[in-house]
Amino acid sequence: PTLTALENGTISPVGLNSYNDEVTFTCNQKFVLEGASGARCQANRNWSNPVPTCRFVQCPTLAPPGNGTLSPTGVNSYYKDEATFGCNQGYYLLGAFTVTCQADQTWSDPVPTCIQNKSSKITYHVLAKRVTRSKCTLSTFCFIFSAAPCPTLTAPENGTLSPIGATHYNNEVTFACSQKFVLEGASVTRCQANRNWSHPVPTCNPVECPTLTAPVNGMMSPVGVNYYCNDEVTFTCNPGYALDGASSLRCQANKTWSHPVPTC
Numbered sequence: 001p002t003l004t005a006l007e008n009g010t011i012s013p014v015g016l017n018s019y020n021d022e023v024t025f026t027c028n029q030k031f032v033l034e035g036a037s038g039a040r041c042q043a044n045r046n047w048s049n050p051v052p053t054c055r056f057v058q059c060p061t062l063a064p065p066g067n068g069t070l071s072p073t074g075v076n077s078y079y080k081d082e083a084t085f086g087c088n089q090g091y092y093l094l095g096a097f098t099v100t101c102q103a104d105q106t107w108s109d110p111v112p113t114c115i116q117n118k119s120s121k122i123t124y125h126v127l128a129k130r131v132t133r134s135k136c137t138l139s140t141f142c143f144i145f146s147a148a149p150c151p152t153l154t155a156p157e158n159g160t161l162s163p164i165g166a167t168h169y170n171n172e173v174t175f176a177c178s179q180k181f182v183l184e185g186a187s188v189t190r191c192q193a194n195r196n197w198s199h200p201v202p203t204c205n206p207v208e209c210p211t212l213t214a215p216v217n218g219m220m221s222p223v224g225v226n227y228y229c230n231d232e233v234t235f236t237c238n239p240g241y242a243l244d245g246a247s248s249l250r251c252q253a254n255k256t257w258s259h260p261v262p263t264c
Helices: none
Strands: 009-012 022-027 031-034 038-040 053-056 068-071 082-087 091-094 098-100 113-116 159-162 172-177 181-184 188-190 203-206 218-221 232-237 248-250
Antiparallel strands (some): 181 203, 232 248
């Protein structure tokens, strides 16, 4: 059937409804997708996934830290919006410089604090990543805001992570699984100001589908093997017989086949 419009989002391409057609769902700015990001037209004339919803996401209003600044100010903050903090002269920032509005309507880090420099002989230069040595003099102390690194991550068994060796604040690491394995857990994690990763390392679990048998008066290929995630099996009928059903099946991540075995 023709798909209904996605409120506060788009379906691309539009007008598809033939067997094996695939569509992608995306949400407008300030909205987050709840449901599958795509669907495929199956042999049973149903779509593999229902049309998702686009949920409006607004995060709580932020206030600048004491003796500090916030940018931008006086605006509403929505999904993926960022806010940046700074401190007044004579203070240095302790915490995250930038926070991001997340899908669960919370900020990625708490509001930082501005700590007073009690020595009149010392000037603090707070730098997000590195210090410019030319700014340091005998009467200047350069304070580098560089939270202690997060623990080094290891790739999940039967999977990979990228980039390797990322441990600094706000670094993001992406996980993927080898062929025939499916990811269980978050595919992305971020090093937070509290020195912890936002999500644990996921696992890559093997996906094996049930053994198939050829239809009566027909054949299937390949035979005599184990079937894992994304493996495909093709069916044909003997001369004088016609295939009724899908000519190919795919092993899915939920350990089921995409279609029932056809008949001849």
